[in-house]
Amino acid sequence: MENIQKIRRLYKIIQLQKDHKADLIQQQKKLLKQQQEQQQQQQQQQQQQQQQKLQQQQNIGQQQQQNQQQQIIETVSENNLNFNYNDDKYKNLQLELNNKMQNLGNYNPSVDKMINLYEAQDYELKDRIMNQERVITYLIEQLNNLERNLQGELRKQKISVDFEKDYRSKLESNFRFVQDQYNQLNNDLQNKVDLLDQKIQREDKNKGELREKLILTEQNQKEILFFMRNMQQTETSEIMQLRSMIQERITEESSILQKEREKSKALFMEVVRLGETQERQLEIQSNLQSQYENRIAVLEAQLNAGQKSVTQLAQKGDLGLNFINEWNEKLDKRTQQLEQNMIQINKELVRDKDQIQLLEDYNQKFKLMQKVFQEHYKMIMIVNQKQELQKQQIEQQWNMKNEQDKMKN
CATH class of the missing domain: 1.20.1270 (Substrate Binding Domain Of Dnak; Chain:A; Domain 2)
Structure with missing residues (x-):
């Protein structure tokens, strides 16, 4: 009788263990679903944040490029205007001097002093023009350096854009890989659940056989x-x-x-x-x-x-x-x-x-x-x-x- 009671107790314990296993399996399924949903939401949020950051960086880079181009254009235009104005001024002075020399030579033979003064002024103007040309060459060199720097920055921005594109492609591939793993895990879990159900059915059959054997x-x-x-x-x-x-x-x-x-x-x-x-x-x-x-x-x-x-x-x-x-x-x-x-x-x-x-x-x-x-x-x-x-x-x-x-x- 004691053995029978022990066997009954064991049978009850086995049933309770099976019920507990079934509850645990259901809870695990629910937890997996919740975790998957949370992971998807987190991934979507991360992608949106990354896209926003990239757009902001692109907008900032474009604005910087535009500002630099405008500054360069303004400096070049100012230098060109000054140069053209000085050239026109020099030409007008030469014409006036020539006209005055011709007029003075016709009726004033004693105008050597005036001619010398005009020649001195001419030399001074030439020196000024040479200094302006030097300044202009210096400015042109600075412009070339600015263009080189701009090209280097543009290359860097292109490299950063390519890197961001590669990073996006890697993120997309990782996301796809995670989704594939998630699908595989779901399939594995479903297969395991089916196997557990089959095992439970087998255990029920074995229990019936054990009851007969126990009798x-x-x-x-x-x-x-x-x-x-x-x-x-x-x-x-x-x-x-x-x-x-x-x-x-x-x-x-x-x-x-x-x-x-x-x-x-x-x-x-x-x-x-x-x-x-x-x-x-x-x-x-x-x-x-x-x-x-x-x-x-x-x-x-x-x-x-x-x-x-x-x-x-x-x-x-x-x-x-x-x-x-x-x-x-x-x-x-x-x-x-x-x-x-x-x-x-x-x-x-x-x-x-x-x-x-x-x-x-x-x-x-x-x-x-x-x-x-x-x-x-x-x-x-x-x-x-x-x-x-x-x-x-x-x-x-x-x-x-x-x-x-x-x-x-």
Whole structure:
């Protein structure tokens, strides 16, 4: 039931996600349309502003050209008028002088002074005319320089106009490129929206198929859970039996250890009694005191060896207990692993049958290995105990014989 509720929750979450995706797609479409409209308006405004700036620049350039041409024409006309006026004036003076000279030569022979004065005036006029010609040449050079400057400025203006034309053409090409990209983006968005709609339809179909599969999986889960519960009950009963067997074995080994300790205590008491007898004999036999002391040292060494053997047996028993406890822990861990595998089986329904077969084979092998190990361990413990008891009995008999031989001697 919990799995069904989880599946229903997941289904609701998926539906909410789809609705949210559809809302997001619509919002994105609206935002794209608004952005496109804003971009178009901005581009139109920029183009209008650029056109206005270009027109203003053209009007300013034309006005400057007209003003410069008018100034040049006025300066040239003034210079020409002055030059023509001076030429006419010079010619009139020459004619008047010639006429006066002719008239004076006819009836006044003493007019040399007047002629000289007129000649001096003539030289002065010529100097003035030369100075005016120099000024005129200087003005002509300035006019030529002005024409050159005007031509350079006109070329610059033509270059600026060509640059503006190129800039306009580039702007138009960029605008067309932006429009093409915008159209491509719209087409891509429409294609993506269509793909998303197709995906949503596919997901709806997959949801229906998943519902059918979930119904089947729920039925299979119920069957598997029933089977697994039965398996768990059987396994727990077997594990409890194994634990009881192990505990019985531990009690038996502890009883054996207690018996061995009692035997070691009895041996120790016998050694003490032998020591007392040896002390009595030492009082009688002072000459053999050193020999008996050496024998006592040997007996103490043997006792230490016996105690060491007993401690080794106890350590082996403890190792066996630890080994059994480790096996118990391993069994517990394996039971936990089995439980985890059960949870994974609930998640992975497709591989349920194969995993169950593997678990059965593993349990059978484990039982066989456990039985073999228990039998082998029992045999080893029995053989070791028998060997050690036989060794101790042989050593005790040999020691007793040696002591009896020594006593007889």
